[in-house]
Amino acid sequence: MLVLVAAPTVTVFVQSFTGLAERSVTKTEICGPFGCAEQSGLSQQATTSDKPARRFVGLAHYRDRAHLAFGEIHHRWHTSDSLVNFLQKTLTLPFYGALLFTLVYTLIVTPLAILLGLWLACCIKRLAPQYRAPVVFITLLPMVVTPLMGALALFWMLDTHAILGTALREISGNNAFSLRASTPLTWLVLIFHGIWQSAPLAFVVYYAGLYTVPRSLQDSARVDGASQWQILRYVTLPHLLPMTIFLVLIQIMDNFRVLDPIIGFAADGFARTLSFNVYADLQSDAIRMGSAATTSSLMIVLLALLITPILIWVMRHNTQHSLQPGLRAHQRRSFA
Numbered sequence: 140m141l142v143l144v145a146a147p148t149v150t151v152f153v154q155s156f157t158g159l160a161e162r163s164v165t166k167t168e169i170c171g172p173f174g175c176a177e178q179s180g181l182s183q184q185a186t187t188s189d190k191p192a193r194r195f196v197g198l199a200h201y202r203d204r205a206h207l208a209f210g211e212i213h214h215r216w217h218t219s220d221s222l223v224n225f226l227q228k229t230l231t232l233p234f235y236g237a238l239l240f241t242l243v244y245t246l247i248v249t250p251l252a253i254l255l256g257l258w259l260a261c262c263i264k265r266l267a268p269q270y271r272a273p274v275v276f277i278t279l280l281p282m283v284v285t286p287l288m289g290a291l292a293l294f295w296m297l298d299t300h301a302i303l304g305t306a307l308r309e310i311s312g313n314n315a316f317s318l319r320a321s322t323p324l325t326w327l328v329l330i331f332h333g334i335w336q337s338a339p340l341a342f343v344v345y346y347a348g349l350y351t352v353p354r355s356l357q358d359s360a361r362v363d364g365a366s367q368w369q370i371l372r373y374v375t376l377p378h379l380l381p382m383t384i385f386l387v388l389i390q391i392m393d394n395f396r397v398l399d400p401i402i403g404f405a406a407d408g409f410a411r412t413l414s415f416n417v418y419a420d421l422q423s424d425a426i427r428m429g430s431a432a433t434t435s436s437l438m439i440v441l442l443a444l445l446i447t448p449i450l451i452w453v454m455r456h457n458t459q460h461s462l463q464p465g466l467r468a469h470q471r472r473s474f475a
Contacts, residue, residue, distance in 0.1 A: 155429060249337075297317070326409070396438070
């Protein structure tokens with residue numbers, strides 16, 4: 140299993156340090172009514188060869204404008220009159236603009252989807268038994284629909300001539316109103332779609348977990364006069380902590396690689412993610428394979444930075460709980 144995980148990761152990192160050899164790349168000048176432009180492409184020898192010649196480029200992909208853009212960052216820092224102006228200029232760079240939306244999407248969708256799943260699980264568990272099965276089925280429908288189809292359905296519903304699009308224009312009183320017409324509205328729609336798509340997983344996990352909470356603990360809390368909120372806070376949620384940690388890790392990893400809604404909603408003009416940058420590179424010719432690998436490598440590093448604090452906290456929490464029985468036994472021996 141370790142080899143299956145490590146081999147593709149190592150391959151991606153190695154690919155990020157290589158590029159096509161100069162003899163594999165040709166530059167052609169294409170002229171049109173608005174002037175001439177130079178376009179790069181693969182030579183005939185490279186296209187007919189199964190393995191185009193590649194060369195080691197070191198950190199060139201990481202330093203270029205499409206990624207970390209150290210030169211552009213340095214220039215913008217010295218030409219900006221304020222920190223806000225510097226950030227605005229920096230976010231126009233492809234990597235940093237995609238990174239901003241990826242982080243915003245991940246950090247908003249993850250907690251809201253988990254909270255919505257917990258709320259749905261608690262509500263449905265309180266329903267009468269004969270109503271639970273159909274409600275559970277309806278709640279799980281977003282998991283049945285693939286993310287791309289869900290995004291396409293939302294795209295069609297928000298069209299200016301569709302039901303939701305027409306209703307929003309009537310409510311706003313603006314015939315030109317569209318949720319796809321600006322960056323904030325597009326981000327809002329994508330985040331809503333992400334919560335709708337991710338919440339059923341949290342619901343399934345919490346719904347199963349609620350049935351594992353010891354009934355004796357809940358009854359004891361009620362006898363002691365605890366309210367429903369206090370039982371949830373001090374009895375149920377601590378019992379569901381391992382499931383919550385599992386959901387946080389899974390949701391962060393899943394939301395960080397979001398791609399389907401961007402394609403299905405045709406939102407790349409207002410919102411781009413790191414995964415979409417990889418997708419765009421892979422849709423071009425082999426010249427940008429190194430660029431795609433570089434973005435993927437940076438995604439792996441950033442994702443590791445996001446989940447490492449959670450894993451460290453889990454390790455410390457488990458260590459403390461494993462030491463508590465020994466400490467109690469030592470204290471009993473000391474008092475004896």
